[in-house]
Amino acid sequence: MTEEIKYKVKICTGTLCHVMGGAELPALEDHLPENLKSKVIVKGMVCENYCNETDLKPPFVLINEELMQEASIEKIIQFIQNCE
């Protein structure tokens, strides 16, 4: 039986996010702890212009619909663990 996907992590694939560290975020899949492995799906998303329309800092990630700035693998995992 496969568990339901609870968390959709969407990584901005825009050039700015990529250069500012987003390039490494797809490795999230390899770093997920056991309890989250089957619950998280990692995808790319086309640049939504958060970099120009907000004062927030890249790289950007959407976890379900929640926006995270200055995302790192550790921060994403921490966020999801807190939701669990």
Added chain:
Amino acid sequence: MTHSNNATRTRRELLIQLCKMLKEDTIEEQIDRIPLNMRPKDNQSIRCCVHKDRAVLKYKIMALLGFNIDDETDELTSLHEYLHLAKERKKLTPKVMTVVDEACSSCQQGSYNVSNMCQGCEARPCAVNCPKDAIHFVKGQAEIDHENCVNCGKCLQECPFHAIIYRPVPCEESCPVKAISKDEQGIEHIDYDKCIFCGKCMAACPYGAIMEKSHIVEIFQAWKSEKKLIALVAPSIAAQFRQSVPKIYNAIKKMGFSDVIEVAEGAEMTIKHETEEWSERMHSGCQLMTTSCCHAYTELVKKHISDLEEKVSETPTPMVYAGKMAKERYPNAVTIFIGPCTAKRHEAFFVEDIDYVLSFEELGALLVANNIEVEKMDEEINIKYAKIDAQFFAESGGVSKAIKNKAGNSINEEIINGINKASIRQLKQIAKGKTESNFIEVMSCEGGCLGGVNSLIKGKQAINVFQKNMNDIVS
């Protein structure tokens, strides 16, 4: 393992801001404001205070303008003035890296220390096994006498409570050839007679205090001239963007490059000539030849393993061939090598056909400044890709494989994947003839150029992205 950290982010943020200002021609008015904008007064400081942070940023910008920090004669020189000096500059220098002394935290000399985990046990194996008798007990706690300690690390191995810790100096620790060391104030300096330009110190410093001297000012000057700009892209570019190769090349063209030439096309020539050279050497009774494509390696041999010098292939590097092709096709053009490598910047200084060098990081910053989304580029491109064997020069083992495919099974290769203290010892043994192999491939970065210091994607991920793009090129 991930590679992003705040020192890397700061460098990239500075690069992006500079490129934007150069692109929009606002740099004259804005350059002196960058440190203030990035570290505003109400912000928390990283160092002692916001003023220190700003000074650090100023000198990092000075390096990005292409200056050696040591060259400063008057501390009051503004970035605005440095910008003008950079624009008037006629010549680059082969000292491609510089230590930003303001940023260097003069980390205490690497040493062993006793932490408060010490239980003052009866066995005291740390003291008993210390060959210099440098450990004594004060109030039941071990203490290391640093006058006598020779940093052998025996105490750390012996302590059953893991109470001994080693605190390294990261840049010195990462340097495979002891080319970086402290002055009386504890500030690090690069000894260019020893340095092989591998860039490992740059990646290791937690303060981002070691910087490459960028050519971006020169490149923007060239953009403004009548001349054509030609991009010479290292094959590892295919691992940098998680986008297809044609999209990446189209993005570079869209910025205003007249053409993109694959350095892998030059690698085809290297493969041809290096294979011939190897056969000739073996026929004339030589037992061994090593590669010559990695410039950090050839610098290592020149400066530290002279016994190996005559074994190094004399075949020019792929960059040299590619530069020649570019100047033949576009005689008056400005040629810019784009790659992940600090050593290539040094090599390029001596190669007439290469005018400037851009790192992948700098390429990324330029794309951002030009508002180019690689993802949205056209998938169609009119290009004949270099052969797959030549593309794989980017990966450790790739050069051997290419030469073997051409020369046949009489090649018995040994692959040195990464220059470090251990592999240097191994190379010194090889220089004495202690090897079964007749072909030695050496790459300074672990994983080859795919692990290059200035890569946007590194490690396993870089290999995956590269492999996928190579499959697409072949099909």
